[in-house]
Amino acid sequence: MPGQSAQLRARLPARRRRRRPASCCGSTPSRRHRDGDRRWGRGTPLYAGDCPYAVLRPRPQFVDWEQLKGLLTFVRNLDELRILGRTAPNGTRVIVLPEQEPPTQ
Numbered sequence: 001m002p003g004q005s006a007q008l009r010a011r012l013p014a015r016r017r018r019r020r021p022a023s024c025c026g027s028t029p030s031r032r033h034r035d036g037d038r039r040w041g042r043g044t045p046l047y048a049g050d051c052p053y054a055v056l057r058p059r060p061q062f063v064d065w066e067q068l069k070g071l072l073t074f075v076r077n078l079d080e081l082r083i084l085g086r087t088a089p090n091g092t093r094v095i096v097l098p099e100q101e102p103p104t105q
């Protein structure tokens with residue numbers, strides 16, 4: 001099963017996850033809603049190929065930083081950054097997404 005290999009890689013220790021195979025490099029990140037659970041801090045995991053790459057807007061009360069070690073974390077605004085920053089270990093890479101104007105009709 002192709003989804004099973006991604007689940008196994010997500011359970012690997014962070015030092016082994018950083019050594020992603022070449023097949024993961026250069027691919028477009030994608031999201032998979034069916035994977036959103038507590039291991040992702042109730043956020044949405046983003047994948048590059050079959051490898052976990054980042055987590056979109058994890059909830060601070062559910063985050064286990066050992067499981068998210070080595071992954072990018074995207075937040076919506078500076079308030080979310082401050083809340084996550086209280087518990088995040090040093091070296092955690094957090095990116096604040098820019099505000100976008102709502103589409104006009």
